[in-house]
Amino acid sequence: MELWPGIWPVLLLLFLLLLFLLPTLWFCSPSAKYFFKMAFYNGWILFLAVLAIPVCAVRGRNVENMKILRLMLLHIKYLYGIRVEVRGAHHFPPSQPYVVVSNHQSSLDLLGMMEVLPGRCVPIAKRELLWAGSAGLACWLAGVIFIDRKRTGDAISVMSEVAQTLLTQDVRVWVFPEGTRNHNGSMLPFKRGAFHLAVQAQVPIVPIVMSSYQDFYCKKERRFTSAGFLKTSPLDPPPCHHLSLRDPPLAPWTDISSRRNESPPKRLHGSSLDPMILLDSKLQAAGKKRLMEAIPLSHNFSSSSPSKSSLLVPSKGVSTFTCTHLH
Numbered sequence: 001m002e003l004w005p006g007i008w009p010v011l012l013l014l015f016l017l018l019l020f021l022l023p024t025l026w027f028c029s030p031s032a033k034y035f036f037k038m039a040f041y042n043g044w045i046l047f048l049a050v051l052a053i054p055v056c057a058v059r060g061r062n063v064e065n066m067k068i069l070r071l072m073l074l075h076i077k078y079l080y081g082i083r084v085e086v087r088g089a090h091h092f093p094p095s096q097p098y099v100v101v102s103n104h105q106s107s108l109d110l111l112g113m114m115e116v117l118p119g120r121c122v123p124i125a126k127r128e129l130l131w132a133g134s135a136g137l138a139c140w141l142a143g144v145i146f147i148d149r150k151r152t153g154d155a156i157s158v159m160s161e162v163a164q165t166l167l168t169q170d171v172r173v174w175v176f177p178e179g180t181r182n183h184n185g186s187m188l189p190f191k192r193g194a195f196h197l198a199v200q201a202q203v204p205i206v207p208i209v210m211s212s213y214q215d216f217y218c219k220k221e222r223r224f225t226s227a228g229f230l231k232t233s234p235l236d237p238p239p240c241h242h243l244s245l246r247d248p249p250l251a252p253w254t255d256i257s258s259r260r261n262e263s264p265p266k267r268l269h270g271s272s273l274d275p276m277i278l279l280d281s282k283l284q285a286a287g288k289k290r291l292m293e294a295i296p297l298s299h300n301f302s303s304s305s306p307s308k309s310s311l312l313v314p315s316k317g318v319s320t321f322t323c324t325h326l327h
């Protein structure tokens with residue numbers, strides 16, 4: 001007598017089991033919900049990248065492809081119930097190269113990043129991302145700059161080449177100066193590459209703050225709820241005249257920390273479609289001031305060849321920024 005019912009009934013049974021198990025886990029286990037959400041997030045990006053690759057490949061490796069990726073990624077906030085509001089975008093210099101520095105909490109930063117990403121702006125990413133399947137290839141096609149963090153010398157060479165490219169090809173660069181994801185409520189000490197880059201290319205630094213995800217997302221606790229709050233805040237660039245990287249150049253940027261930990265506006269609580277990106281001018285000013293304190297001014301206006309003790313940004317090309325109130 002045949003006991004084995006055949007493959008199809010077994011598959012059907014498994015399917016029904018999953019149909020029951022997945023929603024149960026979703027509703028009963030916050031960890032499972034976190035896992036599903038992150039798995040979908042990464043899976044969806046990998047899928048979108050498959051669609052993006054042929055479109056981008058037509059142009060070859062080109063920073064203009066970043067526009068395509070950006071357009072394809074912008075809807076993700078809706079899938080996750082995240083409302084994004086950007087105030088302060090006017091702080092981006094209108095038409096010149098610059099370096100964006102921003103805090104880095106998680107791969108969810110991509111959402112805030114895509115919301116404010118200026119034209120012809122490419123992020124600097126760890127080399128490992130290049131091997132993240134279709135996403136790596138899409139990033140490469142869009143001109144993302146990859147650095148090997150284990151080989152400082154190589155990373156510095158790449159950054160130095162970028163400094164040249166910044167000016168000759170009129171691009172902007174987005175750097176996470178903490179150098180890694182950090183979601184523990186404070187800022188890690190900044191790596192120096194972004195600041196060397198700005199000094200070598202003699203371009204302004206535009207700080208951007210992404211507020212804390214703590215209310216709706218925590219990797220350690222495996223928590224990713226639907227009601228959240230997220231802010232991305234481009235800050236006014238600090239003055240670039242006589243910018244110097246003298247020690248200690250990169251003190252922790254405490255205003256970013258404080259902004260990250262702000263609570264969401266009350267009206268957003270309990271809503272599943274209300275996380276947002278905001279900006280307020282008081283904190284902008286504080287963030288700008290803090291950045292200036294982190295990069296001490298020097299009055300030794302010297303050569304374009306940077307040295308460890310005195311790296312200077314001449315006023316050339318950045319004279320539109322007047323931040324005299326900081327002096």
Ligand SMILES: CCCCC/C=C\C/C=C\CCCCCCCC(=O)SCCNC(=O)CCNC(=O)[C@H](O)C(C)(C)COP(=O)(O)OP(=O)(O)OC[C@H]1O[C@@H](n2cnc3c(N)ncnc32)[C@H](O)[C@@H]1OP(=O)(O)O
Nearest residue numbers: 048049072123125126138152155159179191192193194196
């Ligand atoms: C539709 C489908 C889409 C699919 C695709 C999906 C998304 C696509 C779109 C875009 C997304 C891409 C976004 C990716 C983001 C990924 C984010 C990351 O990967 S973050 C990690 C990588 N980034 C960084 O590490 C940047 C910050 N790091 C640095 O800048 C570092 O300084 C460094 C250059 C890497 C060097 O590292 P090190 O640990 O050695 O740092 P130090 O700062 O201590 O430097 C050591 C020493 O070197 C001096 N130095 C540094 N840089 C320079 C320089 N350029 N020139 C000269 N000297 C330099 C520095 O001063 C130190 O010396 P000293 O101590 O004597 O001062």
Ligand SMILES: CCCCCCCC/C=C\CCCCCCCC(=O)OC[C@@H](O)COP(=O)(O)O
Nearest residue numbers: 042045046106107109110126132135179180181
């Ligand atoms: C702003 C984040 C951009 C994320 C791009 C997401 C693309 C993800 C799609 C599928 C690939 C799965 C690989 C996940 C890679 C996560 C990217 C990321 O956030 O990189 C972290 C990096 O910064 C710092 O690395 P570490 O925190 O030191 O390890």
